[in-house]
Structures are given as structure tokens and as C-alpha cells.
Amino acid sequence: MSKYVLRETALDLLTRIGEQGGFSHVLLDREITKQELSRQDGALLTEIVYGTLQRRDLIDYYVQPFVAKQKKIKPWVRWLLYMSVYQMEFLERVPDHAIIHEAVEISKRRGHKGISSFTNGVLRSVQRKGLRSLDEIEEPVERLAIETSHPAWLVKRWMDQYGRSITEEMCRANMQHLPLSVRVQPLRISRLEAMEQLREDGFKVEESLLSPQGMVVSEGQLLKHSLFTEGKVTIQDQSSMLVAEMMDLEKGMTILDACSAPGGKTTHIAEKMEDEGEIVAYDLHVKKAKLVNKKAEQLQLTSIQASQADSRNLADLHEAASFDRILLDAPCSGLGVLRGKPDIKYHKQLEDVFSLRKIQDELLDRVAPLLKEGGKLVYSTCTVDRHENEEAVQHFLKQHPEFTVDHEFFNDLPEVTKGSKGQSDFGLQMFPQDFDTDGFFLTRLVKQSK
Template sequence: MNMRAKVDKPRETALKILYDINEKGAYSNISLNKYLNNPELESIDRAFITDIVYGTLKWKYTIDYLIEKFSSIKIKKLSPWILNILRMGIYQLNYTDRIPVSAACNESVKLAVKYGHTASSKYVNAVLRNIARSKDNLPYPDRSKDTAYYLSIRYSHPVWMVKDWLDRFGEEFTEGLLKSNNDVAPFTVRVNDLKISKQELLDILEKDGFEVENGKYLDEALIISNPSAVQKMEAFAKGYFQVQDESSILVGKVLDPKPGETILDVCSAPGGKSTHIAQIMKNRGTVISRDIHEHKIKLIEQAKERLGLEIIKTEVYDAAVTDNKLEGKIDRVLVDAPCTGFGIIRRKPDIKWTRNLEDKAEIVALQEKILSTASKYVKNGGVLVYSTCTIEPEENEKAVEKFIGENKDFYLEDIANLLPDTLRKESCGRGYIQLYPNIDGIDGFFIARMRRRSK
């Protein structure tokens, strides 16, 4: 092979993004957006890069296990560039159907020549060819000897997480959850009915070549099965829709705001729920959208302008600090709390590798503080909604039970009539719902609704 052979640009871009994430601790979505902004890239290249980055991150645990099995060199001894080239190559070989073995191997070898030397390119070639030959008979651990370890390798999740879920959910549910975390999440959008009807948007998207179907549960949701770079979609730029999963749309439904009310969203960036609330209110009243980070407030501002929602007032504010001037003044308060994010692993696979058990305790303490602080703003007879994008009881029903136990002027309120019939669970009568990707086919979310007693 020509040692100066030209490397494939999309694969090299994917490599740089993975290096950023795995070696420098960059957030996957931020690093991806930074590199995908390159005007030289075609939309087909962007889709390919996104698939390789998220796919390699998703399967990293299993891929590293296979490297250890098939490599004569320990992972710790490999240069980060060569390790990430190998990871990408194994992802292409084992987890995609449309890339020929020769392309996956040859393009990885070319990258190894550029980012390593002749010996490293030969090493990469040998490991990938060995794995390709064993593709139908990979040496997974013995399930009967250690179920947690087998599941963790088979579905690429950390062992501590698998053990935790096995204890809580049992084997069958856990395996279904792990499997669904590796699925590609649907690209769901919420129609902005203040600007356009659902049918009109459907017609425009289909005319533009998009394959569109109705959401699973909600009238205002559409699923686009072949999305391109969303910022480049004309219907997006005109504010005809907002990208938002159905689980997240349900939060606004459970809050059930009315036109003319004053609503406070204490952790509102990037603005999906705030803009939905303003939309439900028909752009009449006030939505105060707060976030602790200035740069995230800009995202809400952009969404608000694009969607034409004048009633949203953005503020940089720490949700854990009491704002005395708002005490007892707000009709409805939403606490979409920071959380471990274990309900959205299929969207953000790096959550599996960046979270640990210590994080959870820290996050639970912060959630408790934010919920307690936010509750002070609710008027007598007003509504408080607490939501997270996780499936951990300590962050969800246990957090709400603790809050109710310590705040006797709040009670949980039946939410069954606020949800679609097909989603009503027994817990809805008790005031909350837990959604799971493997059971409900939408993001893992928790939503609880409480009311302050009228004095």
C-alpha cells in the first residue's frame, strides 16, 4: 500500500472528535458540532461522522474488551491516536452492515500511517483482520458464570451500572434496557402550532424529501426518520418546529399552564420545555426561563426568537439560591432538575463512561436543594412539577417522597387525565410517572406534579 495514501476526510474528522472526547474530556455533542460546522462537509459526510462517533462511544466498553482479546499490546501501552483508530475500525467491522471489511481495514491503516508509523499501521491491520475473521464467534464472557459481567460486555455498559439495575429490575428487564440504550433514538420534533398546522408542516417536510411519521403518543409530535443537519432545514429556521422527545413534551402537558399565568422554569436551558409552555399558553402571560450559565441562556434566546414566543423572559440565575422577590408569587413552577441522565443514554452514550456512583450522591443533594428552593415561589393553590431524564429512584420518586414528607403544605396530584390514554400507568393516580426506553419507546423520564394547599 502507498504509505502516503490519502486519508478519508470524514473518518479523520471522526477520529479527531473521538480524541477530543476520550482524551480531553470534551462533551460529545459540543465537539461534534464544532467539527461538523466545516462547510466542506456534505450532509452525507456529517451523517457518517455522527454515526461513527456515537457508535464508537456507545460500544467502547465492548470494543476495548475485544482489543484486549485480539491485541498483543496492552491498551495502556497504545498511543491514544492508534487506540481511537482501532476503536473506530472495530465499530465499522462489528456494528455497521454497510461498510465492507476491506474499507474498514484499509482506511484505518491509512490513518495509522498518518497518526503513527509503519509498525503501528501493520499492527492495526493485523488486529482488525483477526477480529473480522472471528466476527461470528467473538469470545464473550460466560453468562452462566457471571451474568453482570457478560451483560456489561455484551451491551457495553459499566459493570457497576449493570449490577445496580440487575438488583433493582431483574435480568429480563435489565437486558431489555441495555439493548434499548444501544438503539438509535428517534429524531422527534414538536410542531409549533402558533405558526403552522401539523398537516402543513408534514407537507413541507415531505416536499423537502424528509420521511415523516406521527409521534408514538402525542398529536403535536412528528418523527423524522432521515433528518439532516437541523440548522440547515428551512422549516427549522422559520420556527415551524422544535426538536424535542415525546418524554420531554409530556412535562409541559403535566404542568398544564394556562394563558395569562406566570410560570417559572428554574433550570430551563436549552429551552425545549420553556418554549413548549409558552406555546401551550398561546403566547399570553409570562414564562420566566432561568439557567445558571450565561451561554446556555443564549440558546433559549435563540429558540424563543426563532419560534416567535415573546412571553419568555430569560434570566441568569442559580436555582439553588432563594430569590426572595418571587416567594409565593408564581402560578406554576417547573423544576427540570440536573440529573445522572440515565434515561437518555441512547442519545448521549458518553454518560455511561463519565458518570459514577459518587456523582449520584452529589446530584441527589443538589436536586433536593433546588426542589426545596423552587417550592417557595409557588402561590397558595399553585402547581409544582419536578422532572428528570433519569431512571434512578433516588433522584425520582424517593426525592419527591422526601420533599412531600418535609413540606406538608404540598401534596401529589393525580396526573392520569393530563396524559395520553396509552401512557397511563398505575402510578399516575399517585401523581407521578416513570418512563423507560425499553418499555415506552421514548426517553427514560420521571415527571411528578404537586400542588400547594390553599391557605
């Protein structure tokens, strides 16, 4: 793919994601597959799209002085400026004059002479005059919000919940690339064997400290490797791997995974039980439930049966006290996964946190009776908001005095997490800066015998 076509593709994706609410990771993966991009082209496209999205508000702050306040700019022109300034400021491989030339050519092709002259004028002014300093912003929340391109309401909320230091670290971590982590299917290959194969093939890979099945791949294109295509490894963030590790599983158990798609945790549970037992998995959407079954098939696991259902109504399908373990990986605001899905931070509002919490409360309340006495329930989210995490657990425990936090949970945590700032009486909050993972919360509750 020519660099010109690649940048036009980047502009198309940014406009769709930024203006129409498309999911960055979905659209990007689809485009790379459809275009059959080389490793190099795929990496550059990903860098431009994710980098521009991650720094959108900072780049807007940089661009503002060069655009007349009264001038209305078409969305695609604005994104063209953003991605061009991103490349000029944050990428070193391409010289500024080439970036400006390509931007002007794209604007000629898509617009008219006036737009191409405007694009050329703005970018040449940026090149000539340089970018304004963030020192102009005195208010701390506003400055951090713009510097790291997070909405001000979110920065303020995190500061109120966790203090300035953790918030600053979290915002800066969200600007960094999230390393790829994968999990081996241990019934088919050991982690040692997988690592040896990958290293022989030129990959840079290390053991995960959060799961004995996990590996972190920092160099190499895994999606085309036979280990992945043959279902011997599967992609999963390290924080997500911790869920099955903490479920205290045994072979032959009956497990409920109440919100299972796309199936990473479901299949991990099956692997931990050596595919001996019964895992009943549900998702609200038929297509997503099918994804879980497909992933199980890819990994050659037979103990999983995924179906469509609203897990708030599972009492209609299962008798009380049917399950040894329940996983509720609840729908949440997703504010922990901004490193890999940067568009989320621009689309979420504070009210989303509160409306999702209602669903989390309902799900916890409805699945609780399905757990056997002495059984254990793991509650997890991929967010970093206390209202959806510790406060949701506190509320549930008040409503269900037959449940307590399983304090063995804290002893069972991996050594690397011991003493974490995110540990509380109600579970473990993982921040993206802590272990180079997604932000994540999990806890384990036990149902007392009467």
C-alpha cells in the same frame, strides 16, 4: 469529503470525547457544520462516532485477545482499532479490506512503521480469526454490561431497582439510534400543515403519541429545511414534550421555569399558553440563559424573560407565592439520555447520583415557597435512577406536608402511557424502550390551600 478524511475526522472526535471528556453531540454537530458535510457524509460520520462510543466496552472485549497484555497502546491507536472493528463487525457498506487499508494509512500518517504494522496485524487477525463469544462470561451482570457497553455498577444498580427484564431492555434500547422528534410552533403552523410539507419534500414523518405538537422524523435532513430555519418547528425529544403538556396551563398564568436552558420546555410552555402570560426563566450560567432568550426569539415568542441566577436563591428575587406554576427540570445524572449521548455512561460514577440528589433536594426546598396556594409544581429529570426521581419526591413531600402528588396528573397522561411499568404513586418513570424516547421522569405536585 473523502472517506479517508472522514475517518480521520471520526478518529479525532473519538479521541477527544473518549480521552478528554468532550460532549459527543456538541463536538459532532460542530464538526458537521464546520466541514459543511453532505447529508451522506454527516450520517456516516455520526454512525461511526456514535456506534463506536455506544459499543466501546464490547469492542474492547473483542480486541483484547489480539493485543499483548503488556503492550502499551497510545489512546489514538486504541480508538483507531475500536472504530475499525466497529465498522468491520456492525457496518455492511464497506468491505473489511478497505477498512483495514484506511486504518493502516491513518496509522502511517500519524505514527510510524511500528504502529502501522501493529494496526495491520491486529485488524487482519480479527478478520481471519473472528471475534470471541460472549458465552465466555458466566456472571450475568458482567455479561450484560460488556454486551451492551454499560458500566457494571450501573447495570447492577438498575437490576436492584427495576429487575433483570427491564434492565436488559433498557441496556439494549440504549444501543439503538434515537429517532429525531420535533415540535411545531402552533401559533405559526399546525402539525398537519407541517407534516404535509415535510412529506411533500420526501421526509418520513409520523405524529407523536405523547404531544399533539410532536412529530417523529425517521427520514430526512430537517436542520436544513425551511420549517426549522424559519422557527416553525424546533427539535425536542418526545419525553421532554410531555412536561409542558402535563403542567395544566392556562393563558395569562405566571410561570417559573427554574432550570430552563436550553429552552425547549420553556418555549413549549409559552406556546401552550398562546404566548399570553409571563414566563420567568433562570439558568445558573449567563450563556445558557441567553440561549433560552435566543430560542424564544427564533420561535417568535415574547412572553419569556430568561436571566442568570442560582434558583436556590430565588427568594431574594421574588416574593413568596408569586407563581401559578413552577417547573423544576432538575440537574441530574442524565442516565436516561444514553441513546443520544453515549459518552455519559463512561463518565458518570455512583457518587454523581448522590451529589446531584443534594442539589435536587435544595432546589425543590427553595422554590416551593414561591408557588401560590392551589398552584402546581412539575418536577422532571432525564434520568432513570429512583434516588433522583421517586425517592427525591418522597423526601420533598415529607419535608413539605403542604404539598401532595396531584392525582389528576395520572388521568391527564397520554393514553399510550397508561398502565406503564414505570408508573408509581409518585410519578411516571419513562424508560427508553417504552416509547422509543429518552428515559425520563416527571410528576406534578399541588400546594394545598390552608
